[in-house]
Amino acid sequence: MARYIALRTLQSLGVVVGVIVLTFVVARLIPGDPAVSYAGPRATMDQLEAVRQQFGLDQSMWQQFVSYVSGVVRGDWGTSLHTKQSVISDLMRVIPPTLVLVAIALGVAALIGMPLGIFAARSNGRLGDLAAKMIAILLVSLPVFWLAILLQIVFFSKLGWFPVAGQYDSALNASSPLYGVIGVPVVDALLTGNLPVFTDSLRHLVLPVIAIAAYPAGAFAMVTRASLLENLGDEHVRMIRALGFSELSVFGRFALKPALNPVIALIALVFAYSLTNSFIVESVFNWPGLGSYAIKSIQTLDIPAILGVTLVVALLYVGLNLIVDLVQALIDPRIRT
Amino acid sequence: MINKYRSAPLVVAGLLATLALTACSGTAPTASPANGGATFTYVNNLDVVTQWDPAISYSNEVIAMNNIYEQLTRSDSKTGKIVPLLATKWESSPDGLTWTFTLRENVTFSNGSPMDATAAKAAIERTISLASGAAFIWDSVDTITAQDATTLVFNLKYPAPLDLIASSAYAAFIYDTQAASGDLAAWFETGKAAGTGAYVIGDWKKGTENELTLTANPTYWGGWDGSHYQSVVFKVVPQETTAVQLLQSGQGSFIPRISSTQFKSLQGAEGVTTAQSPSFQNMLAMLNTASGPLADPMLRQAVAKAIDYDGIITTLQGSMVKATGVIPEGLLGYTTEVQQVSNVEEAKMLLANAGYGPGGEKLSLALTYAAGDPDQETVVTLMKANLSAVGIDLQAKGLAWETQWELGKSEDLASRQDIFVFYWYPDYADPFSWFINLYRAATPPFFNLSYWEDAKVDGTIDGLQELTSRDRDQAELQYVELQATISDQAISPVLGVINYQRALSSTVNGYVDNPAYSNVVFVYDLTPTD
Numbered sequence: 001m002a003r004y005i006a007l008r009t010l011q012s013l014g015v016v017v018g019v020i021v022l023t024f025v026v027a028r029l030i031p032g033d034p035a036v037s038y039a040g041p042r043a044t045m046d047q048l049e050a051v052r053q054q055f056g057l058d059q060s061m062w063q064q065f066v067s068y069v070s071g072v073v074r075g076d077w078g079t080s081l082h083t084k085q086s087v088i089s090d091l092m093r094v095i096p097p098t099l100v101l102v103a104i105a106l107g108v109a110a111l112i113g114m115p116l117g118i119f120a121a122r123s124n125g126r127l128g129d130l131a132a133k134m135i136a137i138l139l140v141s142l143p144v145f146w147l148a149i150l151l152q153i154v155f156f157s158k159l160g161w162f163p164v165a166g167q168y169d170s171a172l173n174a175s176s177p178l179y180g181v182i183g184v185p186v187v188d189a190l191l192t193g194n195l196p197v198f199t200d201s202l203r204h205l206v207l208p209v210i211a212i213a214a215y216p217a218g219a220f221a222m223v224t225r226a227s228l229l230e231n232l233g234d235e236h237v238r239m240i241r242a243l244g245f246s247e248l249s250v251f252g253r254f255a256l257k258p259a260l261n262p263v264i265a266l267i268a269l270v271f272a273y274s275l276t277n278s279f280i281v282e283s284v285f286n287w288p289g290l291g292s293y294a295i296k297s298i299q300t301l302d303i304p305a306i307l308g309v310t311l312v313v314a315l316l317y318v319g320l321n322l323i324v325d326l327v328q329a330l331i332d333p334r335i336r337t
Numbered sequence: 338m339i340n341k342y343r344s345a346p347l348v349v350a351g352l353l354a355t356l357a358l359t360a361c362s363g364t365a366p367t368a369s370p371a372n373g374g375a376t377f378t379y380v381n382n383l384d385v386v387t388q389w390d391p392a393i394s395y396s397n398e399v400i401a402m403n404n405i406y407e408q409l410t411r412s413d414s415k416t417g418k419i420v421p422l423l424a425t426k427w428e429s430s431p432d433g434l435t436w437t438f439t440l441r442e443n444v445t446f447s448n449g450s451p452m453d454a455t456a457a458k459a460a461i462e463r464t465i466s467l468a469s470g471a472a473f474i475w476d477s478v479d480t481i482t483a484q485d486a487t488t489l490v491f492n493l494k495y496p497a498p499l500d501l502i503a504s505s506a507y508a509a510f511i512y513d514t515q516a517a518s519g520d521l522a523a524w525f526e527t528g529k530a531a532g533t534g535a536y537v538i539g540d541w542k543k544g545t546e547n548e549l550t551l552t553a554n555p556t557y558w559g560g561w562d563g564s565h566y567q568s569v570v571f572k573v574v575p576q577e578t579t580a581v582q583l584l585q586s587g588q589g590s591f592i593p594r595i596s597s598t599q600f601k602s603l604q605g606a607e608g609v610t611t612a613q614s615p616s617f618q619n620m621l622a623m624l625n626t627a628s629g630p631l632a633d634p635m636l637r638q639a640v641a642k643a644i645d646y647d648g649i650i651t652t653l654q655g656s657m658v659k660a661t662g663v664i665p666e667g668l669l670g671y672t673t674e675v676q677q678v679s680n681v682e683e684a685k686m687l688l689a690n691a692g693y694g695p696g697g698e699k700l701s702l703a704l705t706y707a708a709g710d711p712d713q714e715t716v717v718t719l720m721k722a723n724l725s726a727v728g729i730d731l732q733a734k735g736l737a738w739e740t741q742w743e744l745g746k747s748e749d750l751a752s753r754q755d756i757f758v759f760y761w762y763p764d765y766a767d768p769f770s771w772f773i774n775l776y777r778a779a780t781p782p783f784f785n786l787s788y789w790e791d792a793k794v795d796g797t798i799d800g801l802q803e804l805t806s807r808d809r810d811q812a813e814l815q816y817v818e819l820q821a822t823i824s825d826q827a828i829s830p831v832l833g834v835i836n837y838q839r840a841l842s843s844t845v846n847g848y849v850d851n852p853a854y855s856n857v858v859f860v861y862d863l864t865p866t867d
Binding site for chain 1: 383384387388468469473540543544545546547570573574575576578579582583585586588709737739740783
């Protein structure tokens with residue numbers, strides 16, 4: 001197992017290095033002057049030159065790459081051209097809200113999708129199976145941008161049940177000031193025992209979580225169903241039945257556990273997909289996370305920020321895949337060999 | 338024995354219901370106005386603050402800075418004149434080289450320090466010395482003298498309309514340079530301010546939805562008698578649909594720009610007022626006079642006549658109004674004498690005379706514009722169709738501004754575009770900005786992206802500021818003449834003037850649009866409905 005962990009970790013590092021190199025080269029190849037983004041559209045020649053020197057943009061590509069990589073290793077990821085803050089501090093600010101949003105959404109998706117898939121597998125060929133499949137397909141088919149706006153119109157404008165956007169009602173700052181811990185109100189409120197802000201931030205979470213959770217919920221349902229049905233048809237299951245085990249044991253102990261393997265592998269894939277979807281959802285719901293930051297960085301050709309976002313997403317994705325692989329190896333020893 | 342699997346869906350449903358009930362138990366969205374008589378909520382689609390230093394600030398934060406800081410003068414959109422602000426009166430010497438401003442008495446900065454001539458001099462000198470942002474507006478200034486506590490004297494290197502310049506939305510703020518005990522720039526960076534305006538910084542949370550809150554400055558010289566907003570919240574809402582919903586629910590007071598479709602749908606909507614007015618910002622198509630086919634004036638004329646200017650305005654459904662000449666309405670030199678007229682037959686004839694069109698060579702032109710700007714995309718699509726109708730193949734490329742600009746400034750003439758579409762607007766309410774930046778010859782090119790060189794025109798442009806400060810009527814004639822020349826030579830067809838379409842809560846009273854301060858709301862001047 002230790003050898004497997006070491007090998008997978010090395011492979012992951014190689015992927016990250018490759019992403020850094022590729023992204024750096026591509027970002028530098030895009031024509032345009034990032035100094036204009038920093039100095040503004042009316043900057044004079046002298047001002048632009050000063051900015052280029054300040055950020056090393058007047059150096060050769062190789063010098064810029066060496067500076068960038070050595071900075072990354074030292075923890076200096078450069079200065080964002082559109083926020084004028086260090087990229088690291090920007091990312092430290094925007095990552096937690098996105099991670100909380102996506103994690104809760106995936107949790108909700110699993111809570112809905114897996115039972116839906118199990119139900120479909122148990123109802124195989126009957127009306128329940130058909131209904132479950134229809135729901136799952138609908139969930140994966142809904143365009144997230146459209147779903148987000150629809151949720152706002154129905155649950156905010158028409159019904160008034162949930163807030164339209166934001167993380168919590170700022171009016172609560174007067175009566176229940178929130179003390180920051182990680183910079184995500186729902187978590188900070190929970191950790192500091194601020195019940196009014198906690199319940200209000202939960203309300204603010206509902207619509208964006210639903211918007212992000214829809215696709216993975218449908219995907220979990222379909223994969224759980226398919227995987228279960230495949231396992232239920234296996235020889236070992238037939239043998240277990242023949243030995244007289246109850247249907248409950250057959251289903252729960254002997255079919256479900258191996259069926260979870262592809263579902264766990266799916267988590268990494270839907271995490272990446274959900275992270276991408278969160279870019280759009282954050283924009284619609286004013287969620288101040290990585291997605292909003294990435295969009296602004298792209299719009300302003302903010303190369304340091306674009307590189308920072310890409311590196312973070314790569315690290316998250318590679319890290320999650322590594323964890324998934326290790327968990328799978330733990331569950332199924334055959335994978336280690 | 339409980340069948341765990343049969344009951345699993347019920348358990349899940351129960352958990353979700355519990356979560357939903359917990360969430361729903363909070364306070365429902367309020368239907369009462371956001372201001373409640375006290376708070377004005379500005380719903381902006383971009384982050385508000387990129388720079389806190391009033392000497393350097395040159396971006397979105399203008400909407401907040403103009404409520405925290407003040408200038409010596411202000412451009413009044415109702416009268417079109419320059420009116421007193423921190424200066425109560427001013428005069429210039431006959432040669433236009435000396436300007437004397439009398440400052441308002443008993444004005445203090447928000448930290449209690451007096452705003453006097455010494456403080457004002459220090460602020461402007463610091464802005465000039467930092468030479469960043471829009472500091473170039475003070476280029477004409479040689480020395481500044483604080484003659485006494487309320488008398489500020491500017492000696493200029495050349496005559497310039499300093500009263501206008503001092504009203505600029507950028508780089509003209511008067512602030513306390515002694516506000517910080519240490520590094521003032523670093524002090525500003527932490528989200529501090531030292532202005533004389535009606536509001537002070539209450540709270541600043543960068544990157545959050547309610548990014549900035551301003552609260553009433555208790556020592557504001559204008560006083561707080563009568564009904565005023567006591568606080569201003571700048572809310573960042575990138576999505577227009579979300580912003581409109583906030584406005585309609587009473588959680589927003591003002592949306593600075595909305596699409597024509599939304600504007601139409603909000604007209605007559607309950608609780609919402611819409612307002613529209615032409616800005617000082619226009620969209621121009623800079624034709625390449627230096628290289629490529631459009632170096633031929635006849636072909637430039639053909640392009641100018643092929644464009645359907647009325648069609649553009651109709652298609653944009655109110656987000657632009659028709660332009661006459663380079664200078665937008667409301668500025669010195671605006672004229673209706675210079676008309677842009679579409680004439681397809683004449684365009685075809687001009688093309689034929691130049692050897693293009695049916696039976697001749699095929700003319701292909703490269704156009705660049707800013708990708709992601711819906712108005713530019715629509716206009717360019719229309720231009721493509723217009724030019725195709727006369728036999729010109731228009732290759733349009735949407736690029737990020739930085740890319741488009743770099744291509745336009747390229748030293749390789751062959752890689753430059755034939756037509757450069759972009760916006761221009763002045764830093765202060767004066768048309769000089771167009772001419773010095775877009776039409777005066779510059780090597781290498783900066784914003785003169787028609788690459789036009791005309792020594793006589795350059796000479797005229799160089800004298801405009803002096804003329805404006807000395808004889809505005811004569812300056813006006815000069816501007817009209819320049820616009821006629823530009824039109825005759827088809828240097829840069831003006832595709833339209835941006836029309837600000839805004840939405841406000843009906844609880845906001847007294848809003849007057851001021852195109853000299855783009856998207857700025859002077860909140861102190863508004864009256865909330867009780």
